[in-house]
Amino acid sequence: MTGYFVSFEGPDGAGKSTVLKEVLAKIGSQLKPQYLVTREPGGSKIAEKIRDIILDPANDKMDAKTEALLYAAARSQHVEEIIKPALTAGKIVFSDRFVDSSLAYQGEGRDLGIKEVKQINDFATNKLDPDLTFFIDVAPEIGLSRIQKLRPGQEDRLEQENLSFHKKVYQGFLKVRAMYPERFVTIDGTQPIDQVVDQVIATLKQRMPEIF
Numbered sequence: 001m002t003g004y005f006v007s008f009e010g011p012d013g014a015g016k017s018t019v020l021k022e023v024l025a026k027i028g029s030q031l032k033p034q035y036l037v038t039r040e041p042g043g044s045k046i047a048e049k050i051r052d053i054i055l056d057p058a059n060d061k062m063d064a065k066t067e068a069l070l071y072a073a074a075r076s077q078h079v080e081e082i083i084k085p086a087l088t089a090g091k092i093v094f095s096d097r098f099v100d101s102s103l104a105y106q107g108e109g110r111d112l113g114i115k116e117v118k119q120i121n122d123f124a125t126n127k128l129d130p131d132l133t134f135f136i137d138v139a140p141e142i143g144l145s146r147i148q149k150l151r152p153g154q155e156d157r158l159e160q161e162n163l164s165f166h167k168k169v170y171q172g173f174l175k176v177r178a179m180y181p182e183r184f185v186t187i188d189g190t191q192p193i194d195q196v197v198d199q200v201i202a203t204l205k206q207r208m209p210e211i212f
Helices: 016-030 045-055 064-088 099-109 114-125 140-150 163-179 193-207
Strands: 004-009 035-039 092-096 132-137 184-188
Touching: 004 016, 004 064, 004 099, 016 035, 016 092, 016 132, 016 193, 035 064, 045 064, 064 092, 064 099, 064 114, 099 114, 099 163, 114 163, 132 193, 140 163, 163 184, 184 193
Parallel strands: 004 092, 004 132, 035 092, 132 184
Antiparallel strands: none
């Protein structure tokens, strides 16, 4: 595969989607290869249907292992149908979340074990890893307060989890970041959005100058 795979990670409310949108609004026209923007869970027709099941607040009896396997199933379809063909065609793939989220949310947050969740995702993706991962760093309290202000009463099933769960997820992200120090770049998500966007762009230009 000749393309470039860039993922954006962070706790709920970190602002990943907004940052990614603003980054591409600024530099999208400058990128030499074509690019694709996608998200997880979801990104393809089948994976989006699985997303609906995972995040539906009505599914409050979902077992942790079921949750982890549904994420892996959606991801497998996403990789085979969307990500891998784009990378093979030489495109840049920007994804809002990837495997690292499962390691943090299900591996650490749900106590399934980061190693165990990594194994099922290695199978699902044929061990596909991003070339570069931006971790938008905000404390769980800040992220959840942002969501409550922006979408009061509209939180999805995972966003509705209690603060202790989200604190465990955050610690999970820190553990995953330590596992992949070469791939992870941490950006302070409490800064003004313009500063966050500019730091992401500067990192892309430094780490992947050939795409400009």
